[in-house]
Amino acid sequence: MQEILLEETVNVILVGVNLVEREEDFDRSMKELKSLAEACGKKTVGIVTQNMESVNQGFYVGTGKVKEIKELAVMMEAQEVIFDDALSPSQMRNLGKEIDLPILDRTNLILDIFALRAKSREAKLQVESARLQYMLPRLIGMREQLGRQGGASGSLSNKGAGETKLELDRRRIEHRISELRKELTEIESSRETMRKRRDDSHLPQVALIGYTNAGKSTIMNRMLGRYGAKKEKTVLEMNMLFATLDTTVRSMEFPDHRSFLLSDTVGFIHKLPTDLVKAFRSTLDEVKYADLLLHVVDYSDENHKKHMEVTQKTLREIGAGAIPQIIVYNKADLVGLSDLPRIVDNKIFMAAAPEVGIAELAELVRNTLYAGNEECTFLFPYEKGGEASRLMEIANVASTEYLPEGIRIKASCTKREVMRYSEFATIQSHARK
Numbered sequence: 001m002q003e004i005l006l007e008e009t010v011n012v013i014l015v016g017v018n019l020v021e022r023e024e025d026f027d028r029s030m031k032e033l034k035s036l037a038e039a040c041g042k043k044t045v046g047i048v049t050q051n052m053e054s055v056n057q058g059f060y061v062g063t064g065k066v067k068e069i070k071e072l073a074v075m076m077e078a079q080e081v082i083f084d085d086a087l088s089p090s091q092m093r094n095l096g097k098e099i100d101l102p103i104l105d106r107t108n109l110i111l112d113i114f115a116l117r118a119k120s121r122e123a124k125l126q127v128e129s130a131r132l133q134y135m136l137p138r139l140i141g142m143r144e145q146l147g148r149q150g151g152a153s154g155s156l157s158n159k160g161a162g163e164t165k166l167e168l169d170r171r172r173i174e175h176r177i178s179e180l181r182k183e184l185t186e187i188e189s190s191r192e193t194m195r196k197r198r199d200d201s202h203l204p205q206v207a208l209i210g211y212t213n214a215g216k217s218t219i220m221n222r223m224l225g226r227y228g229a230k231k232e233k234t235v236l237e238m239n240m241l242f243a244t245l246d247t248t249v250r251s252m253e254f255p256d257h258r259s260f261l262l263s264d265t266v267g268f269i270h271k272l273p274t275d276l277v278k279a280f281r282s283t284l285d286e287v288k289y290a291d292l293l294l295h296v297v298d299y300s301d302e303n304h305k306k307h308m309e310v311t312q313k314t315l316r317e318i319g320a321g322a323i324p325q326i327i328v329y330n331k332a333d334l335v336g337l338s339d340l341p342r343i344v345d346n347k348i349f350m351a352a353a354p355e356v357g358i359a360e361l362a363e364l365v366r367n368t369l370y371a372g373n374e375e376c377t378f379l380f381p382y383e384k385g386g387e388a389s390r391l392m393e394i395a396n397v398a399s400t401e402y403l404p405e406g407i408r409i410k411a412s413c414t415k416r417e418v419m420r421y422s423e424f425a426t427i428q429s430h431a432r433k
């Protein structure tokens, strides 16, 4: 376990509007905004909130509040003001003019954290693309504002120098976005090839998913420690938001020699900008094609129910809503639950960091993956010996006989294996665990 202590150099003021209908979410959202700011090395020196029916179109908060923010910013020597919701281009501009400090919103923070954490080329390109896409409508918004100031006709002769510059910026950004898209498409297709190869291996695929900081990478590492098929590298586990941005796939092997692939990927968060989810779509494909999801929850977090809702919503957005899940209530050591691990149907209460429940989780995965296995008998002609030895490697084989007409194999097979070897099947019997 590591802790990164970023030097907290930038003083910031956080601003949130408590809309009447989402009252219970408000404190949680503001607390999370503070953690996001911390993750960017920003120190919160003041928080301003306002209860409103709906946000102010021009300034997001009421004009009286704008004055209050400005005064607090001067008093606390704040260098930036961060709003909890996505601000419209004109709100950002109006606030910037009035408060005279850089104005950021939640999306800016998430994008900055992603930019800090991105390691692989793919992640870096995805983040850059998301950043530019975030900027683009804001530039256009600013251009429109300038256009209105320049005159109602909007003819070319009325264009100010500022507007021309913005137009150039806009073209440059659009060009860069299309370059990025091209490069990402190439990376995507090689990722697709890798995924197909994994698919061909017919190993079940299991993906760790969940809210950021829930313990996904810790589970990956503890599983690797026990079931890692080769000497494979562990992944980064850290007490911070979005420690993981890149997808890692590792192969694991149960004691009965059945193998499966486990992937660890980016965590989800409340109000994750849609563009960012879209930008990470190819990385998140690993989740979409999984046979089973391990939905990891920080059970010690008082907001874990809300986190689970956000996770389920994001899963639906990326087309992974229907994949079977095991709910992993992790960090149960922090809430004083006795007799851990505890298993109730498809749920397990455990603690990955102190290694409580890893074997039990693996057993639950095994039972879920192989529930409904079928007892099959196959007959492979000798010229298909290669196929037979492949089956022997991956399935749970009960017996092998070398007969004059071919190799007869009795095995307990998953649905995947049954389908793949159906042309050689002679007998198929009912389900067994």
Ligand SMILES: Nc1nc2c(ncn2[C@@H]2O[C@H](COP(=O)(O)OP(=O)(O)OP(=O)(O)O)[C@@H](O)[C@H]2O)c(=O)[nH]1
Pocket: 001, 211, 212, 213, 214, 215, 216, 217, 218, 219, 236, 237, 238, 239, 240, 241, 242, 243, 244, 245, 265, 266, 267, 268, 330, 331, 332, 333, 334, 350, 351, 352, 353, 354
């Ligand atoms: N007390 C306790 N801490 C845990 C447990 N599991 C993980 N942690 C800690 O929680 C922090 C986050 O763990 P990670 O595994 O990095 O979380 P993650 O879900 O991969 O997070 P992201 O990659 O940021 O989405 C680390 O400091 C872990 O040591 C647990 O069972 N109990």
Ligand SMILES: [Mg+2]
Pocket: 216, 217, 218, 236, 237, 243, 244, 265
């Ligand atoms: Mg992680």
